[in-house]
Amino acid sequence: MSPRTTEQNIEIKKEKRTTIIDAALEVFAEKSFMGASVSMITKKAGISKGLLYNYFESKEDLLIQIIHEGFDEFVHVFDPNKDGVLTTDEFEFFVDETFSLLKKDLPFWKLYFSIIVQPAVMALVQDKLMEFIGPFIQTLVEYYQKTGVKNPEAHAMLMGSIMDGVSLNYIMDPKNYPIEDVKKIIIDKFK
Amino acid sequence: MSPRTTEQNIEIKKEKRTTIIDAALEVFAEKSFMGASVSMITKKAGISKGLLYNYFESKEDLLIQIIHEGFDEFVHVFDPNKDGVLTTDEFEFFVDETFSLLKKDLPFWKLYFSIIVQPAVMALVQDKLMEFIGPFIQTLVEYYQKTGVKNPEAHAMLMGSIMDGVSLNYIMDPKNYPIEDVKKIIIDKFK
Amino acid sequence: MSPRTTEQNIEIKKEKRTTIIDAALEVFAEKSFMGASVSMITKKAGISKGLLYNYFESKEDLLIQIIHEGFDEFVHVFDPNKDGVLTTDEFEFFVDETFSLLKKDLPFWKLYFSIIVQPAVMALVQDKLMEFIGPFIQTLVEYYQKTGVKNPEAHAMLMGSIMDGVSLNYIMDPKNYPIEDVKKIIIDKFK
Amino acid sequence: MSPRTTEQNIEIKKEKRTTIIDAALEVFAEKSFMGASVSMITKKAGISKGLLYNYFESKEDLLIQIIHEGFDEFVHVFDPNKDGVLTTDEFEFFVDETFSLLKKDLPFWKLYFSIIVQPAVMALVQDKLMEFIGPFIQTLVEYYQKTGVKNPEAHAMLMGSIMDGVSLNYIMDPKNYPIEDVKKIIIDKFK
DNA sequence: CATGAATGAGATTTCATTCAT
């Protein structure tokens, strides 16, 4: 039996880590952070309880890492224009891309919404979320400044709220929510 | 000598019940249902743990009663027009009234949003919520049918989603959210 | 409103006391002493919890008084012959009377059997029970000495055990237990 | 380094399970099911409260498993003749074996008697008990039919009651109960 | 004499986390 190479070990670790995160995401989405137990997660991941603690320091740490990585990936994917100022076409792309990302990782966004409505849990990931949401809103503010509406800040806030509201309703019932029609109306009215 | 009269006891019960519900609402709003403990609630209410169970059968029962009473009151207050069809003026009133109610009972609506994103908790109050949300959406659909837009269902869904999104953002930071400006934009664009 | 006379008050107290004991007996019989709660008893008796403590010092005291009174009454009724020595006819009467008493107060005897199999509860009423059971067995020993069997002590123990065994099975299912036939066999074989 | 082997874990589980059951049996025998607390059991077993729930779903489940296994073992040991019909010699063996089993596991039979006198607890194990007691009585009925007594059913019931009564008295005070002499009288009179 | 709201200790149960292997 030759020992595993370092590369193989790293690969194995990465895969197992992903397995755990995926399982945790599903359980968190269903039960929320407080309602999910470590047992549920390890059972779903098909690993022992002890092993989870080789990868994450605690249940809280697991949550934090999930959120951090989720948003890092999000920011990576979602940045239509490096300078942060949107053209009208980019605004359309922006709306489109947001809902497209939603579909790709429903459990993550379910977790996101369950976190933001729980101050006690929100505190754990507040910084990371702000790091992401801040520029997002800022980009919108600048966009509406450019379009010349009277109250760009309120427009940006509303637009952000709409994205939240539509996302929230979509993830609760993706099958029946008329996301495409809704998207068209949004773009039509808010571009 | 003589025992407390029945009237006195009823009065005591009513008041204490309200005390408990108010305390529970605050704790639920802060920690969500799963994250709130009965100890936290009774401590905030200034009573012993045991006493809560003189008033509510269980923590679940407490939640259910809070939700039921909250929505019963809501429906009582919020009914712009008995026939369920809105005029444009009533639509304005409708938007206005929604946000006005929000302000009156922030903890209740925080609880509401923390529930709808937790399937396991949502199941406990699903029926009651649907009883309330169904007609709400239906009223919007009928309104948009009357205004003659191309896709009234999608408009209604979007409008409902917007109310959710704005409410969600408002309750998370009522001080800084430009609710009045946002309301004007909504009415302007969606009436 | 003239005040109640002392006699009336004593009468009322006695009746209420009986009401409580009867209720307690039923609940104890169904749930056993440990499984019965004071609430169950007061509910069944139709009184407040506080009132029970006007009549009995504690749940334990209630049990003790029930047992004491039950056996005092039993001894009062059940004493075929003052000198404690049975004739054959009296032996028949003795068996007959035992089962007859059983029928008259099933809950009491259910309680009795649930107590004797619980050392921790038995300790509370041990003395009273022994006060009653001792002479009972002694009478049987003397009877079998008189009949000239080889081992009167063992006969007496067996006879006592039989009375227990039959009683136990009878109270568990009075409708279906062939108590009359069984009695005949006992008298036939053990007189 | 390497985790415990599956065999080791199975071994540990089996032993600990036995430890818990033995402790529970002692506590149940002393306090009865309702009067025994999980704390008492785990303290006697020398384990933490939490661990009991790795082995049994609940206190009720613990009781049920004890009863099931107890009777399964009993039926295994106690089956004088496969065809279920006793000869006179087998009847003697039957009586003998019953009391012999009693001696081997006093706490179990104490538990048994404390259960049958508590309807609320009896309900939990009713089925299992009937599964065992039914054939037992049936075998006796057939035996007395064969001996040609007038009322075989009553004889069988009485015989069952006697076994109960003697057992009950024996387990309450094994040191002083003249079990051998009593056995002889039973066999003499009821064979 | 009578009520039942209230308490607090303790019951059953859950669960994040540790650790021997």
Next chain:
DNA sequence: TATGAATGAAATCTCATTCAT
């Protein structure tokens, strides 16, 4: 790296008892 038995703190809930009225 991986296991899962084990812990202990804390959760939900029960209940005998007290006490203001």
